[in-house]
Amino acid sequence: MSNRTTSPETEELKALNESLVSKRQERRAVASGALGSALEWFDFAIYGALSATIFPSLFFSGLGEGGALLASFATFFVGFLARPLGAVVCGFLGDRFGRRPVLLGSFVAMGIASLLIGLLPTGQGIFIATVLVFLRFIQGFSLGGEATGAQLMTMEHAVGSRRGILGSFMNIGSPISQVLANVLLAVLSATLTQEAFESWGWRLPFIAAIFLALIGLYIRIQLEETRAFKVQQEAAATQKKVNGLTVLKTQPLTVIRMILQWAPFAQTFYIIAIYGLSFMTNQGGFTEADSFTTLMIANFVSIFCGVFGGWTSDRIGRKQVMWIGCAAMFVGSLGFFPAVNSGSLVLSIMAATVALGGVQLGFGAQPALFAEQFPTATRFTGSALSLNFATLIFAAPAPYIAAWLAQLGGENSYWLVMGVNLGVIIMSAIVTIFISDKNRHRDLAAFLSHRD
Template sequence: MRVSEPEGQTAARRLETTAGDTEGGSATPTARRAVASGALGSALEWFDFSVYGALSATVFPQLFFPGMEPGAALLASFATFGVGLVARPLGGLVFGLLGDRFGRRNVLMATLLLMGAASVLIGALPTYAAVGIVAPAALVILRFLQGFALGGELTGSQLMVMEHSPSRRRGIAGALMSVGSPISQVLATVTLTALAAGLSEEQFISWGWRVPFLMSVAIIAVGYYIRHRVEETPAFLAQEEKPARPAGGLLREHWKTVGLLVLAWAAPGALYYITVTFATSYLTGQLGFERSSTFGLMVVANSVSVSASLLGGWSSDRIGRKRVLFIGLALLLAFLIPFFLILDTRNWWLAAFAITGALCGVQFMTGCQGAFYAEALPTPVRYTGSALGLTGGNMVFAAPAPFLATWLMQISDNGTLLVTAYGLLTILVSGVAIKLLPDRTGRRLAD
């Protein structure tokens, strides 16, 4: 006589196997739709964040901190940039807890609206010349809200894709998500390059820099439509059928894993902002590159790095996540050591080569980051734990990177040796943490 399973267990088993988290390698239509909507939605949100990063290294010092010495103004501008990264762990924690409790899809709608609203307000913000100290104070608050929203968006959009994807294609699915960052960086840089080339210096500083932020009205509309069409993940729906356990207790069981995930992102987090945000300031402020020329260089570097991200995700499905991460660290090491020596040649093509190589190392690792982090934790705390791991790494290592690099250069008479040493330290930290983390490539998330 056949004994039937309880209804709850049957529902849970059906949910866990319907959306591609299987041993097979074919993606369902739902999984493909989740990847497409996740990548597009993430790219739209990263656009605003990327625009801010470029402007914090160029025009924000004179617009919001005009009474300071140029070096101090740049440090202050980078400090506001870092506020967005510091806010990410708090956003990751809050939205992670909400996502683990109420679902990934609902939270992602909220992060999109918050990011868009903060960005539009930055575009409408008066400068220091108009309202005094209120301007930089408001800029800090709005930048915090940007980071808070992105802290929930980063992991939420990844998990939406991971929990819809087949086990053997989770790496490439995550890579398709990760290219949202370099693609948005390209779009942001192209937009700023076009504005800088088409407007006079006075026009760009007066109102041209506001245009990308005000475009967020359209971004909100497109992003909302995209997100609205995505279904909730089967892993979360299956979890709802099981007895609830306190997220705090589960996190206490996995605190070591979360801590190692924070440390694992030291090198890619810090070196991304050193080779993009700090390098932009170094090229224009120290080496005399024109702003439009520097923006164009970043377009080339970020465009090429997209293929590195896809290659990293694809490779991780075949050779394992940890091997890909160690290859990425090796690439970063190879380009970091001569990085500033190459930039100091003042040759545009050599500078493009150095920055492109470093970014390819970062993006090669980013290609498998989503899968590596998702596979490290169980479903009940996957959103919260993954968000704390990634955003915590960005807060500790990425947020202070442009500020710290600028300060290290200033205390060493504009030398870059200490900046390089800091980069080498982050590579060592990441290498040790990755070594200690498990590699669960190809295993079902339910396991």
Template sequence: MTLSQSQAGDPESQSHGATQVTVMSKRAVVSGTLGSALEYFDFTVYGLLAATLFPKLFFHDLGPSAGLLASFATFGAGFLARPLGAIVFGHLGDKYGRRPVLHLTLLLMGVSSVVIGLLPTGQGIVIASILVGLRFLQGFSLGGEATGSQLMVMEHAPSNRRGFFGSIPSSGSPISQVCANLLLVLLTSVLTEQQWESWGWRLPFLMSIAIVAVAAVVRMKLDETPVFTVVKDDVQQAGAIERDSGLGVVAAFPKTVFLLTLAWGGVLSTFYLVTVYGLSLMKSEGGMQSNTAFLILVVGSALAVPACLFGGWISDRVGRRKTILTALAGCAIGMGAFFSFMHFGSVPLVGLAVIIAMCSTQLAGGPYAAFYAEQFPTKYRFSGSAISITFSNLVFSAPAPFVATALADSFGIYAVMALTLVIIALSAFVITRLREGGGIDLEEIGDTAAGSVDQAESGAVQSPTTSDFEEMDRTIPAQSRPEQKLLTD
């Protein structure tokens, strides 16, 4: 598959296979980072309020424990909607392009966040149900936004720096953690309790409109990705109208989707147990004030930003799998320390555990966008990446605070720690079963290279055995392989 003549003369259209940084690749990074910032800012704020304030505002009649569980359940509703959004927007993104989908998801995200900030409180089941619906809409749009913005960066980025370029939007997660926690600390410090519960909590949601406006302007100036344009041109020249996408990727590559779903479980469990459930735990078990717990998360998130960027950078040199496996080891250490130190009520010890856990999740978060994108060919990449990561969020993120609360009530917090360590170990094993894609031109990842064992047995496509990947490696210049040469900036 080759670029058309018109594209071959445009240096901005060659960034996916070349090593230069173009204007369009920079715009893609800015667009993706703003989208990621909005995504994680809203989710962080909602998660923090779900653990502290929403049980009182929306679920007061249920009592303290049941109200907290109901609040965490609404938090999980956003994750329940993500797979549906991934299927719908993944299909549209693989069929019509990444760019139009990103305009739609940005609009949906902004509207749903602003309306949450306008909801009246203490109105019973009706308003609580609307809150769940808006949270569902947030998750639905995020199912396309998270992967779409990452792919826009991946497919515009130089092939030898995909890990680092992808880590920049990924750093929107810890940056948003810092901003969200600092804002809540500021608001709870300067406002009275009555002001905070009446209108202060609404401000973070209403502020989302500013991020949406800036991101929309940037995305208007962003071109469609070169690799998608090539595939679209080839399909049109062949006279084909429909191409498999959406749920078709599950039928085409079931093993790849299944393994990628499990692969991110350790990182997701660590992240949401610390940032959502951990906030409640630091208050109940650690005896800390809300402001203290917020500040611990701020410090951990701030230090996680360079960890995320370093993870992407180093993955271009030593490979994606080694980077992620190292990060998972850090997650295990951090979570073991977090639960073990909680009973001491020591702010420095708990803070150290949070820093280790947060930095480890973001060390893995740096290369994850490139790692997922490199598992699928272009015509399945949006659907495959989106469905895999949203399924993983559905299984490991959505129920994390809910399961942890119920498990701790029944068996104690060490049961939560044990379950988390098992999930981390499972993820580490699965990572070793997925291929290393660093340095590969995304155009060169064809159906046979990304196919699954399931399809090989049915005769649909060739199995992704070691020999397949060795054959692909022989088609890639040696200098592009991260394990053979340190790529220069």
């Protein structure tokens, strides 16, 4: 029986082929994650903008002006309430069966829910309002799995030195979708009569999202499972299987720290992008078109801030970028409400741009920072719980609480809203001191235990 030897040329060719396959999967992961993020956040952005403008009259007109706005913001909150449940379920399944099947399922669910929202009749009372709440729940559940799953597919396919910049493409889907949503709503509200916009114009974005979903689904079908998950599965074959939820036993303080660290980035975004819309039109006296334009400009600029944040985090560290983001959010939040209250559109745009630019600096570094805190066996669950509970606790109720405070405290109540937001930003800057940045550039496939 002859011994076969592998020539150096054959080994070199094999390594080259593996490298090409890895880079191709890396590109597909980025494209899939970015498109999925854009779809998920586009639907959320559209719903958020409409919940602050016309949904109160379309679905909750029987509750009076103030009650209708609170009810509309409450349905917006339902989406966030569902996100931790989606994070737990999708995180458990993603850590047990793989990232790829979970991402396919969450993508399809979001697309169908958004389409059905666009087809709902209005002014039909409690039954249709209940259906709206249910579909909003499905949106939130899907996003709970999608937001982290797409990030991990990219982080676990990416080379360590590029995790920051590649991860940033996952999260810039949020400001891109905000820009597209506000452009579309501004154009529709400016070109259609009020009756036409409230009758069928607002439906178009939800219905159109199904086409984006089909494109994203095609890309995701071609995406392979990550090497980190495959290595973990091979290791688990000879060891006791680890449930993703054990992260609450092995790394509870890490989860708590990541929740508190991420709090102001999630909260500030919704204070400015959602409640800010209502504040600009109701207290500032701006037209809906001016309000949509303000957020469109601020979100457009913040796209570049997100990419810059990811790129910079690969060079100076994730924590440093988070601190810079906190500083920008502090300055922007401090100026936004007084600028709107003064009636200055230019100052309002500048303040919103600084605030949301700071948010996106953090968003750029977040996928890499979160992925590097948890081992592969619990990475999906740990990251998803941290991200989504931060959103549930600090972001989801923000528009509702701000609107309630505005009714309670009169015309100068924005100082209270602003003060609370600034306090959360300061808290995050302090908590970030205690977060580890030691796994930057490390191969995530070799990060198998929280003790590593």
